[in-house]
Amino acid sequence: MIMKDRNGWDGKLRVDDESQSERRAVLANPEALEDPDYSDEDALPVEEIGPDEDLLEDEDPNVERLCLRQNQISRIEFPAQLGSTLKELDLYDNLIGHIKGLDHLVNLTSLDLSFNNIKHIKNISQLKLLTDIYFVQNRIATIEGLDDLVHLKNLELGANRIREIQNLDNLKNLEQLWLGKNKITEMKNLSALSNLKILSIQSNRLTSITGLSDLHSLEELYISHNALTSLSGLESNKNLRVLDLSNNQISKLENIAHLSQLEELWASNNQLSSFEEVERELKDKENLETVYFEGNPLQTKSPALYRNKVRLALPQVKQIDATYVRLS
Template sequence: MKPSDVEMNSTTLDNSVAANTTTDHHNSDSEEDTQPQEVGKDSLEDGFLDDVPDDTEDLDVVHERLTTLERLGLERFTNLQRISFRQNLLSKLLPLPNKTLTELDFYDNRLTRIENLDHLTDLTSLDLSFNKIKHIDNVDKLTNLTELFFVANKVSKISGVSTLVNLRNLELGANRIRVIENLEPLVNLEQLWLGKNKITKLQGLDQLKNLKLLSIQSNRLQKIEGLSNLSKLEELYLSHNAIETIEGLENNTNLQTVDVSANRIKKLEGLEKLSHLSELWANDNQLTSYEDVEAQLKDKKELQTVYFERNPLQTAAQATYRLKIKTLLPRVTQIDAALVR
């Protein structure tokens, strides 16, 4: 299965097509070996967290309609490492006394600005997704961050992250970004998610030489370019753009997954150098030639999955389409959503 770009914490906002159900790479929702301490009381009066042991390391205050962090008595949790305030009604970030925190989650609140986080220098993961934040700022002191999530805010410019050189995963999907910029210092970045923005050009990525996953689905791209320095790239997601030609991938020889579905591509080409290709998503384009399919993919020994549905080569010969693909690509184990039998 391929991931859609703006799905933070198992939230799916963008699928290439109905068949392409997605999984997200924002992992703060995944189960851990030690389940966090659940908190669930009906009021926010003093004593709300009385049942939580002082030495707890995980605190999960989710969907409690919190409007403020005052009176929670968080200062007594001196060993606290992870807090989740997901799905509350918080509109302001108040200073947290827990300097030992490594993970902080404010997903789905009403925050409009970032503040009072400078002292949390041990943070490795910060989730501010699904809020109303317009500017990425006041995170420059958090230099130990490896994961930063800003999905579904109102961010129009990539900025304020130049000091975060330890970032491995940056998620900025479902914002208002038009230009890929100011990412040059993030040389350790491995995953970059920019789906559902207003980006018109692939640029500003040359220094991200450790990037393994790039997702820019549902933008305004017309051309595949600016990727030649990304030699470690393994996954590329470009669905729902206006791309007409598969090109510019000659140096991306480690690519395993390429998603160009729902574009305007008329000819299957530009995949010659991708010897490790295992998944190709090219559904919902304008492909007509089985000869091109054979020429581009027959030598791909690791190819397992192809999607060509809703192209003319499928709609014009629905009765024989699967058999033709299976004959041309005998190693493939999945054609569109169905396994090969």
């Protein structure tokens, strides 16, 4: 699973081989990869910052956004005057092990501590204006410490060590929840999230779709790379526009005929074998533009005929796998 950007675990990016070759970076000095003592004599000198130097000394005291990505920051310490103005704090990819030093930053709306060494979510309950939290790729095992953040709209906890979805009942304004690449075995404790529009729970340990019956506002569900064998459990999610089921063990395309708003269905690398099921479940979907069925028996058993058969079954689609369909 690839995280395209800070919007979370995308899955939408499909780049063909030709595009990949065009975009591949070429090293001007490949010997640098083999020689640990290699140095480029023509390179500009690196500016070193002394350990006691104040990074914010010359900064505008009314700063609203502060980004200190990819450094070696291990402890959060900021001047008190930042508390009245700072709204976005980005400490992505550092060495932070504990969430401390944020007490005075009460006007924060966005906090990014992704790619650090955090084990526990705590000491942020006073940040009541937060709408976006990014804690991707840490060591978090338990969802906790969020009860007072009632304005939260986007919560990203992908690539952690979470085994259970819990402690989200107060987050009634939450619209996006990203839990990909954890150790979750069951979708539960989601019923309070009535405004949830996007749920990403890719690369976990799910064997069935459960716990979504109260999520009537859900528009995008990413549940690829699990161990699903069937498509039951989506009866109440009639507003789904994007459904990603790729890399599971689903053998029948069924129980999605009622998803009238469906625009994109990704079902690559399953066990789907019936074009009749494809037509039955999807032909009447007027908004359906994209389908992915590659890696299924649908495609592997008759690769020469596969694309035409999908076009005949679903004449409305504009994209089959990574290929756009030429409109007649």
